[in-house]
Amino acid sequence: MKPTALGAAGVTVVLWASAFVAIRHLGTELSAGPLSLARLLIGSLLLGLLLLVKREPFRLPRRRDWPLLLGCGVLWFGVYNLALNAAERRLDAGTSAMLVHIAPLLVALLAGLTLGEGFPRQLVIGSLVAFGGVALIGLSTSTGHAETWGVVLCITAAVSYAVGVVTQKPLLSRLPAAQVTWLACVIGTVVCLPYAPALVREVSTAQPSTLWWVFYLGAFPTALGFSTWAYALSRTSAGRMGATTYLVPMVAVLLAWALLGETPATLAVVGGALCLVGVAVSRSKRETPQVPVDAVVRVDRR
Template sequence: MPSPPSRASSLPVLAAVVVTLLAWASAFVGIRAVGADLSPGALALGRLAVGSVVLAALFAVSRQRWVAPTRREWGLLAICGVGWFGIYNLALNAAERHLDAGTTAMLVNVGPILIAVLAGLLLGEGFPRPLVAGLAVAFAGVLLIGLATRGAEADVLGVVFCLVAAVTYAAGVVAQKPLLRRLPPLQVTLIACVTGAVCCLPWAGALAGELQTAPAGSIAGLVYLGAVPTALAFSTWAYALARMDAGRLGVTTYLVPPLVILLGWLLLDEVPPALAVVGGAVCLAGVALSRRRGRPRPPATVPQEAGAAA
């Protein structure tokens, strides 16, 4: 019987998840600041261009062997790169021009539910009861956060952008999972990021013009968004996804909205409403519930024959 994974072997995966969630949470704060000086398309292109350069440097330093993707893998890489890296970034940046952070968090966090459904149907991960229950509880927490922080107006176009972001996010994760069975996580992330940057090239002129007038702080924020929430966080995400079910990893992203509230409190002095704090606690409970494993069935007892050795 194979031995269960040791606690030591799970620590790097846990560390990768923590780094990913903290970096992605910080991205919301960064986008909020940089978005005042850079338009959605320019911001997406700049972020992905910086991320591509950093990822290429990391791949060169790591001296990993380049594994040639098959035709099917190129197709999955295109879905991941165009959808999750390209369209998702464009849609999310545009959504935050039309909606407040709370409403955006509620709508984009349809993504983990779609990931669990698609992974159960297409990747054979099934629908474990703890995962389904944890998804429901965590999404309820996001709803509470959204209700506590939402503004008075909701733009229909912003809602559409959020739903596009959620769908492309889910499709990208589900397409990425099979790739990690054979291709190195860093290589997958690099190809997807470069693909997303190529998709955003129509905004190259806008980026060049806006960088000339943007303050130094916004340019530094753009570099941070490309280096940390993009290059680093997507790499640690791919590392964890190669070692976890897509559905179980996806539900951990419900911790991002509470982390955004905490970072906003610490860095921007934005005191969260009491209901948002309750929602964050509910998100934590949902993620914890999703991580539970069902009780293993006791082995069936086989009656020994008379005279058998003890």
């Protein structure tokens, strides 16, 4: 992966990790549906303004693109946000992160089966190592109590995330990344429109700091984070890009430590180290041994 794409992936990891902290802060004032609608509405507006400023020709999606766009928008932007926001009202952050981050494994599996990416050994080994790190982070921060409905919501979010990534990947070879992100975000916003009356009620009584946090979620983890994600995804495989997001729980723990004063447990630090190792392994490429030219000549002469 080129340095620019690698940098874009790093920006995505940090912004998505910060979203966990923001959602935890906002969960006491805004319910899951209104929070999802507010975040996606802000993201859609900012992404639309970005397209206008760039003044790039708008490429109308073809008929074959719309099922993929709808799948990405409805599942990843709509269902994922609704399920994750609702889950974090029932489960602690560690358990939620552990359950949601079965998604990269699902991405690698679906990409191997449907996109022809196969199952490279480094990706499989690295994903399993990183998933072990995520599990340690989750165990170290878990309260030991998992509400059944919260678990179901987290798994729903993970499946929506994985299917959304796999449906987005083919689109990036035919349409500009910024355009795909904006269209998917708009579709997700439409999915959440039934929560508009509740959003008006809850925002009217919310504190100013709450509104700023909502704007942050829409502007950075959503508009910017999904844009950098699409840019990086268009330049690498879905499986390898998905494995990169195993770093999100580790960064989320560090941000919670810095911003919320939550000191990470030793087990969480060990889990973070495993995530780093797993991502490094998953993104490595096995080099093909080079045969010396003189050896080829000697074989030919025989």
